[in-house]
Amino acid sequence: MASENVLEFTDANFNDEVINSKVPVLVDFWAEWCMPCRMIAPIIDDLAAEYDGKVKFGKVDVDGNRQAAIQLGIQAIPTLILFKDGQPAKTFVGVKSKTDFKAGIDALFV
Numbered sequence: 001m002a003s004e005n006v007l008e009f010t011d012a013n014f015n016d017e018v019i020n021s022k023v024p025v026l027v028d029f030w031a032e033w034c035m036p037c038r039m040i041a042p043i044i045d046d047l048a049a050e051y052d053g054k055v056k057f058g059k060v061d062v063d064g065n066r067q068a069a070i071q072l073g074i075q076a077i078p079t080l081i082l083f084k085d086g087q088p089a090k091t092f093v094g095v096k097s098k099t100d101f102k103a104g105i106d107a108l109f110v
Contacts, residue, residue, distance in 0.1 A: 005048035007058035
């Protein structure tokens with residue numbers, strides 16, 4: 001479901017890929033059955049291509065990887081969390097526009 005620029009994050013690799021990342025990371029908590037999650041997938045793919053090398057993008061399937069979702073208090077999907085220096089910097093809940101995501105990402109570089 002994801003493009004080549006969007007990684008798959010799991011409970012097993014979450015710390016290495018997200019918390020210990022040297023670059024900002026946008027994590028999309030989603031599920032296969034979630035229609036709003038599917039609606040924003042093309043936006044995430046576009047952003048991943050646009051910010052390639054500057055921001056890491058990845059998805060966590062909450063059905064198969066509950067630990068990270070529970071630790072971060074994910075209560076609804078889609079929820080996207082933008083991490084900087086291993087810490088949550090911005091959270092988006094629900095369907096948002098590409099402009100909303102870009103504003104959150106760009107704020108990290110100011």
